Amino acid sequence: MSAEAATAVPTPAPITPATAPATRLLLFGLLGFSAGLPYYMFSTVLSARLTTHGVDLVIIGFFGWVQLLPTFKFAWAPLLDRYAVPGFGRFFGKRLGWIMVAQLGIFASMVAMAFTSGDASLPVTALFAVLLAFWTTTLEVAADAWRIELAPTPAEQGPLVAANLWGYRSAMVAAGSGALIVADHANWTWAYLAIAAGAFLPLPILAAMRPAPDRIGSRSGALATGLGAAAALLGGSLIITAVVGYLVLGLADAAGIGAKTDATRAVLVVCLLPFVAMAVALPRIVRLPETAFARRSTIIGPYVDIFWRFGYRALPILGFVTFYRMGDVLTLALSKPLQIAAGYDLTTMGIADGAVALPSSMAGVALGAWLAVRLRLFWALAIGAVGSALGNWIFVWLWYAPPAGHVIYIATALDQFAHGLEGAVFVVYLSMLVNPRYPAAQYAFLSGFAFLLPRLLAGAGGSIQRQIGWDGFFTLSGTLSLAAVVFLPFIARAAPRTAPRTTP
Incomplete structure (x- = not known):
């Protein structure tokens, strides 16, 4: 491969009429809906389901580790950058092709979770929860890459x-x-x-979209080929997940891990390992020449590029993104068990999650996006961190207040508004860190790494709560989220360096 080929910026996804400015907002709103619909079903709703079935809180905490899967999406994100799905990809484009396969995976996994909803076998419950998380994450990777290609500036x-x-x-x-x-x-x-029925609805809309300018074949042929490829991918993912899950559960059983296990210390040690590894590798990475294999590799090149471009500033950047969403993730893990323990029924919780949470969350997202455009990202990020802390601390009040509709509604409104604002600012910030040469891989790595420590701690949440109580848990989670502001002075002026162009 020539030096020019190695450094050339990949051609972005074609801008069809469906992705023109007038309809981009509708398209990405639909893609957000497609990814958001299944997320609660393997996280918050699943924890409520397990609680009603009498599953121990520590085991429910372990189920929170299903949410770790999106953290490791960098492991398969380069494949989405490099390969197109037969049929779907060649007719609709690479990004939309993967989105359509992922939606089929989401639908199939959720139907499987429906017919195993008695939780008679927790390993089976975990199997389909992991598959649902995998396909939801795959959809997000493809949609995020497409968004970054189409919109390269904060505005x-x-x-x-x-x-x-x-x-x-x-x-x-x-x-x-x-x-x-x-x-x-x-x-x-x-x-x-x-x-599951709602998750399937966007698929016919996407399948009816205009084809890519360089389409290959007819729509019917593309759909038939794509469905065949999707069936193979879904079957393969089921087999791989079942085998890996069997091995992992066997090792856990051999290690004596169960409901009485205190996983907190082990989790904290594991959380430190990525930072130690990066600190050790950084001095060598920043000196790598452009021709080095590690920078040219399809598999590891996109990730090495992050550390090469930001140098030693990469460590505080990753420290910041690790703490920034801490409160959001920990709230998501145990908010429903807290509400059930506080005496709220499922219908009241459902009303709070619907009529109250939706407008609150949308208002927070709108304000967060506006702040990200109007203010320096430094100040927008700081406001988001403070809001996130308040969104967690409100649950301490909910725990001590007598059960009442207005209590859960106020707590839900503040929680959703604060985390919606924080999330919007955060997505813009991460998008600006990405090299446009590797949109899927680098955004997957950064957004995945951001949730590594929070989701590890969320998995140990049951053990932590048992030691410090509900009030202590939500006080701690909000404080950890606020700790992100400590990193802001160190990353405020972090700017990536660029590699000089070489000639063949």
């Missing part, structure tokens, strides 16, 4: 991020609220089937 990113998060959070709220209410009046099977 362009702001509106798209707002539209995407409006769709995402409205779908999360609809799924959480709808599933809880349906489960309270029918059962968990119907709850998951109802949300």
Whole structure:
């Protein structure tokens, strides 16, 4: 490969009429809805489902580790940059092709969770929860890469991020609220089937979109080939997940891990390992020449590029992104068990997650996107961190207040508004860190790394709560989120260096 080929910027996804400025907002709102609808079903709703079935809180905490899968999306994100799905990709474009496969995976996984909703076998519950998380994450990787290709500046990113998060959070709220209410009046099977039907609805809309300018074949042929490829991918992912899960559970059983296990210390040690590894590798990475294999490699090159471009500033950047969403993730992990323990029924919780959370979250996203465009990102990020802390601390009040509708509604409103604002600012910030040469891989790495420590701690949340109580847990989670501001002075002026162009 020539030096020019190695450094050339990949051609972005074609801008078809469906992705023109007039309709981009609607498109990314739809994509956000597609990704947000299943998220609560393997996180918050699943924790409520397990709680109603009498599963121990520590085991429910372990189920929070299903949310770790998106953290490791960098492992398969380069494949989405490099390969197109047969049929779908050649007719609709690479990004949309993967989005369509992911939606089929989401639908199939959620139907499987519906018909195993009795949780008679927790390993089976975990299997389909992991598959749902995998396909939801795959959809996000493809959609994020497409957004970054189409909007390379903060001014362009702001509106798209707002539209995407409006769709995402409205779908999360609809799924959480709808599933809880349906489960309270029918059962968990119907709850998951109802949300699975909603998750399937965007697929025909995307399949009817205009083809890519360089399309290959007819629409019917593309759909038939794409469905065949999707079936193979879904079957392969099921087999791989089942085998890996069997091995992991066997190792956990051999190690004596169970409901009485205190995983907190082990989790904290694991969390330190990525930072130690990066600190050790950085001195060598920053000296790598452009021709070095590590920078040219399809697999590791996109990730090495992050550390090469930002140098030693990469460490405080990654420290900042690690703490910034801490409160959001920890709230998501145990807010529903807290509300059930405080005496709230599923219908009241569902109303709070619907009529209250949706407008609050959308208002927060709108304000966050506006702040990201109008203010220096330094100040917008600081406001988001303070809001996130308040959104967690409000649950301490909920725990001590007598159960009442206005209590859970106020707590939900502040929580959703604060985390919506924080999330919008954060997405814009991460998007600006990405090298346009590697949009899928680098955004997957940065957004995944941001949730590594929070989701590890969320998995140990049951153990932590058992030691310090509900009030201590939510006080700690809000304080950890606020700690992100400590890193802001160190990253405020972090600017990437660029490699000089070489000639063949």
